[in-house]
Amino acid sequence: MKRALCALALGAATAACSQGQARPADSPPAPQSVPRPADPVPATYRPVPAQPPHIRGGTVMTAAGQIIPNGQVLMVDGKIAAVGETVQAPANAVVVDATGKWVTPGVIDTHSHLGVYASPGVQAHSDGNEATGPNTAEVWAEHSLWPQDPGFVRALEGGVTSMQILPGSANLFGGRSVTIKNVPSRTVQGMKFPGAPYGLKMACGENPKRVYGNRGGPSTRMGNVAGYRSAWIRAADYRRRYDDWDRNGRKPGDMPARDLELETLAGVLRGEILVHNHCYRADEMAQMIDIAREFGYRIRSFHHGVEAYKVRDLMARDSIAGSLWADWGGFKMEALDFTRANLAMLHQAGGIAIVHSDDPTGIQKLNQEAAKAVEAGREMGIMVSENDALRWFTANPAWALGIQDKVGTLEPGKQADVVIWSHNPFSVYARADRVYIDGALLFDRFDPSRQPKTDFEVGLFPAEAVR
Amino acid sequence: MNRIFLAAAALCFTAAPASSQAIAIVGGDVYTADGTPIRGGTVVIENGRITAVGANVAIPAGARRIDATGKWVTPGLIESSTTLGITEVSSIDESNDQEIEDVTSRRDTDDQVQAAFTVTEGLNPRSMVVPIVRILGVTTAVTRPSGSLISGQGAMIDLAGNRVEDMTVVSPIGMYASLGENARGTVGGPRAALSMRLREVLEDARAYARNRQSFERGETRDFSVSRLDMEALQPVLAGREPLVVEAHRASDIQLALRIAREYNLRLIITGGTEAWMVAQELAQARVPVLVKVLNNLPGSFESLGATYENAARLRRAGVQVAITSGETWRAYTIRQEAGNAVAYGLPWAEAFRAVTLYPAQIWGVADRYGSLEVGKVGNVVVWSGDPLELLTQVEHVIIRGVEMPLVSRETQLRDRYMNLDENARSYPRP
Numbered sequence: 001m002k003r004a005l006c007a008l009a010l011g012a013a014t015a016a017c018s019q020g021q022a023r024p025a026d027s028p029p030a031p032q033s034v035p036r037p038a039d040p041v042p043a044t045y046r047p048v049p050a051q052p053p054h055i056r057g058g059t060v061m062t063a064a065g066q067i068i069p070n071g072q073v074l075m076v077d078g079k080i081a082a083v084g085e086t087v088q089a090p091a092n093a094v095v096v097d098a099t100g101k102w103v104t105p106g107v108i109d110t111h112s113h114l115g116v117y118a119s120p121g122v123q124a125h126s127d128g129n130e131a132t133g134p135n136t137a138e139v140w141a142e143h144s145l146w147p148q149d150p151g152f153v154r155a156l157e158g159g160v161t162s163m164q165i166l167p168g169s170a171n172l173f174g175g176r177s178v179t180i181k182n183v184p185s186r187t188v189q190g191m192k193f194p195g196a197p198y199g200l201k202m203a204c205g206e207n208p209k210r211v212y213g214n215r216g217g218p219s220t221r222m223g224n225v226a227g228y229r230s231a232w233i234r235a236a237d238y239r240r241r242y243d244d245w246d247r248n249g250r251k252p253g254d255m256p257a258r259d260l261e262l263e264t265l266a267g268v269l270r271g272e273i274l275v276h277n278h279c280y281r282a283d284e285m286a287q288m289i290d291i292a293r294e295f296g297y298r299i300r301s302f303h304h305g306v307e308a309y310k311v312r313d314l315m316a317r318d319s320i321a322g323s324l325w326a327d328w329g330g331f332k333m334e335a336l337d338f339t340r341a342n343l344a345m346l347h348q349a350g351g352i353a354i355v356h357s358d359d360p361t362g363i364q365k366l367n368q369e370a371a372k373a374v375e376a377g378r379e380m381g382i383m384v385s386e387n388d389a390l391r392w393f394t395a396n397p398a399w400a401l402g403i404q405d406k407v408g409t410l411e412p413g414k415q416a417d418v419v420i421w422s423h424n425p426f427s428v429y430a431r432a433d434r435v436y437i438d439g440a441l442l443f444d445r446f447d448p449s450r451q452p453k454t455d456f457e458v459g460l461f462p463a464e465a466v467r
Numbered sequence: 468m469n470r471i472f473l474a475a476a477a478l479c480f481t482a483a484p485a486s487s488q489a490i491a492i493v494g495g496d497v498y499t500a501d502g503t504p505i506r507g508g509t510v511v512i513e514n515g516r517i518t519a520v521g522a523n524v525a526i527p528a529g530a531r532r533i534d535a536t537g538k539w540v541t542p543g544l545i546e547s548s549t550t551l552g553i554t555e556v557s558s559i560d561e562s563n564d565q566e567i568e569d570v571t572s573r574r575d576t577d578d579q580v581q582a583a584f585t586v587t588e589g590l591n592p593r594s595m596v597v598p599i600v601r602i603l604g605v606t607t608a609v610t611r612p613s614g615s616l617i618s619g620q621g622a623m624i625d626l627a628g629n630r631v632e633d634m635t636v637v638s639p640i641g642m643y644a645s646l647g648e649n650a651r652g653t654v655g656g657p658r659a660a661l662s663m664r665l666r667e668v669l670e671d672a673r674a675y676a677r678n679r680q681s682f683e684r685g686e687t688r689d690f691s692v693s694r695l696d697m698e699a700l701q702p703v704l705a706g707r708e709p710l711v712v713e714a715h716r717a718s719d720i721q722l723a724l725r726i727a728r729e730y731n732l733r734l735i736i737t738g739g740t741e742a743w744m745v746a747q748e749l750a751q752a753r754v755p756v757l758v759k760v761l762n763n764l765p766g767s768f769e770s771l772g773a774t775y776e777n778a779a780r781l782r783r784a785g786v787q788v789a790i791t792s793g794e795t796w797r798a799y800t801i802r803q804e805a806g807n808a809v810a811y812g813l814p815w816a817e818a819f820r821a822v823t824l825y826p827a828q829i830w831g832v833a834d835r836y837g838s839l840e841v842g843k844v845g846n847v848v849v850w851s852g853d854p855l856e857l858l859t860q861v862e863h864v865i866i867r868g869v870e871m872p873l874v875s876r877e878t879q880l881r882d883r884y885m886n887l888d889e890n891a892r893s894y895p896r897p
């Protein structure tokens with residue numbers, strides 16, 4: 001984890017990295033060669049200690065190729081310890097009877113605005129678009145995120161254990177995303193997914209030109225592209241200056257002036273920050289692929305990609321994931337060419353298909369969204385296996401967020417984010433009965449003491465009103 | 468004006484396609500929505516109507532047989548709150564006909580009340596959206612206006628036909644008003660201003676009806692709304708046309724109940740996020756609620772009590788409930804809404820009726836719609852399994868006795884891109 005955080009700190013000295021953590025607040029700052037903390041918002045999340053849960057008797061779907069009827073899952077110290085028909089459990093294990101139920105990895109959403117567009121959706125909670133200029137790569141979603149958004153708890157009830165919180169799509173560069181564990185916390189730091197890389201939100205098409213058309217531009221798609229390219233030229237220059245400084249021994253007096261916007265963009269050019277690109281139309285996705293090639297960065301995932309099916313070969317070729325909806329479309333010109341078969345067609349072409357939400361209700365039912373997309377594929381003869389469709393909302397989003405070695409499948413060594421479902425998760429009747437995060441039972445549908453509530457939901461009604 | 472539309476509706480109704488070939492759906496499990504399912508039953512549709520339903524019925528000579536062995540046969544689903552036919556692309560103003568937004572040419576006092584506005588004449592039977600929805604099992608929809616305190620009047624349509632007259636079931640089907648936060652802007656804010664203005668309009672319409680001749684002579688006091696609006700409100704005041712009120716907060720629903728009682732109106736609540744909190748009152752007043760099931764976030768201060776169990780709790784209290792998606796392009800997600808109602812406590816048969824028989828009853832068309840019964844309109848869907856399950860496929864859609872091709876813009880684009888070769892796509896072989 002520490003290494004990943006250091007890597008994120010652009011041009012930071014190793015010494016700064018170790019000193020950036022766990023320094024008593026009252027001691028004077030230690031002298032630093034670089035006046036910059038390794039990680040300005042360090043994650044403080046620690047798994048809740050729990051006795052080892054030993055799930056027995058359910059249909060275990062690993063999302064790693066196995067579907068084990070009457071299988072078992074053992075979690076020890078917050079990690080998946082064993083998965084199989086039978087596992088060796090320690091004496092202190094807590095047996096969880098999942099007979100007749102289904103067991104899957106926790107649900108992961110690559111596209112949420114929970115906390116930055118929190119419920120209730122009043123203007124005072126509108127913290128997702130810094131719509132004051134078309135390039136706000138300098139803003140970080142975690143600086144907006146309100147941990148008391150009731151939507152987090154609703155998502156947990158839907159089996160969601162991790163998600164990426166993105167800035168909105170008003171801007172060409174919307175700012176940094178943050179990936180979180182869906183755990184109750186007073187602070188954003190207490191939700192941050194330790195070691196998860198940052199993302200950069202970019203947006204194509206109608207939104208930026210609509211928002212800035214009368215405010216100095218861009219007002220056209222070509223204006224959008226000029227905006228991306230100009231920024232990448234500056235970012236490449238910024239990166240070069242820091243590389244030179246690095247090569248010349250990092251003399252404190254020579255350190256180039258910091259720039260928050262370019263720090264983020266240079267992080268992308270270094271491959272440390274993953275690009276999440278809101279883009280609907282096929283032709284624009286092809287343009288964005290060329291821009292990425294021109295400046296030497298990679299797009300990790302297109303988001304929304306209503307026309308992904310038209311460029312599914314290009315996306316598969318470059319390993320660009322498609323974070324897609326099952327059936328949203330028609331609401332604007334760039335969404336007009338939607339087809340319900342989008343996910344299945346990208347999947348069939350060898351692409352990395354992800355069902356995403358961009359919605360505080362949709363995030364609660366990503367399993368249902370996947371089911372609809374599976375059905376749409378069947379209508380045209382594409383038969384997606386349960387394992388593959390499960391990966392659409394577990395392993396594949398984990399890959400898109402750069403946390404695929406930590407979560408996304410039920411495999412030994414991974415973090416124990418696990419859902420027990422009442423029915424097959426592709427059934428509309430399925431509900432998450434139990435949700436574990438890092439081996440701790442954070443939601444139990446049948447145990448009121450395991451049903452978290454946000455501060456906002458406390459005392460909303462007089463006690464006698466809701467009897 | 469209303470009378471003309473009613474006449475048109477009546478006309479189109481007798482004009483079901485007489486030339487359509489008889490269809491016999493055989494061997495399926497027939498879920499009629501008004502009784503117990505018939506295993507291996509038959510449904511016969513002739514001249515646009517259902518002429519036989521049962522386990523052992525004669526199949527008319529010359530009927531086209533649809534083998535539904537192992538399949539489910541149900542009435543077409545009824546979506547109670549859409550803008551189908553009056554919206555193409557919601558962000559493109561020119562393709563939207565559900566709301567009067569430009570009030571500059573109207574008198575100041577008119578901007579909150581559009582009672583005379585009826586969506587029907589703006590309906591586009593050739594909307595690209597209609598096939599997208601109907602190929603997934605929705606055969607009938609209420610298409611509704613929006614905006615203002617009184618938005619205007621909706622229409623119930625079948626999702627087939629080339630003329631408005633050919634698709635209209637009832638027009639107008641109801642008068643739409645809002646006591647929700649979305650209407651605040653039209654009265655400058657407070658809730659009590661919404662109800663004050665609504666009462667004023669109802670009073671004016673009543674006084675106008677008593678003094679029509681004086682009005683024509685210019686001998687009445689000034690009324691706060693136009694003559695057309697007051698005319699349009701007469702069937703509502705007479706209880707012939709329901710007042711469909713959007714209300715979410717429990718107290719707003721109670722306010723709607725109070726006004727309906729005072730003026731003896733037929734009330735339908737749409738939205739009703741906190742309706743479960745006043746379920747007893749709704750049941751006593753016999754006021755039905757149109758519920759969007761997937762609504763559990765305190766998204767605004769009028770919906771702090773949102774819960775997925777709304778439909779189940781209302782039903783348990785004896786309130787009649789129709790389930791709606793509230794969507795247009797995605798109106799077919801009504802089956803997902805109903806499925807989730809089951810997951811959150813509504814018995815399956817009740818959820819199924821909440822998208823078939825109950826909306827037909829709520830909208831007053833249960834003599835012709837909502838179940839598979841002899842004499843009813845031939846709107847029938849054959850499914851590969853439980854229609855509320857998302858992996859279930861639609862196999863046949865029959866509207867007014869005519870089988871619809873399972874093709875829409877969305878499936879055609881899909882098929883066009885099955886092959887990525889540019890030539891094959893742009894110059895397909897005929």
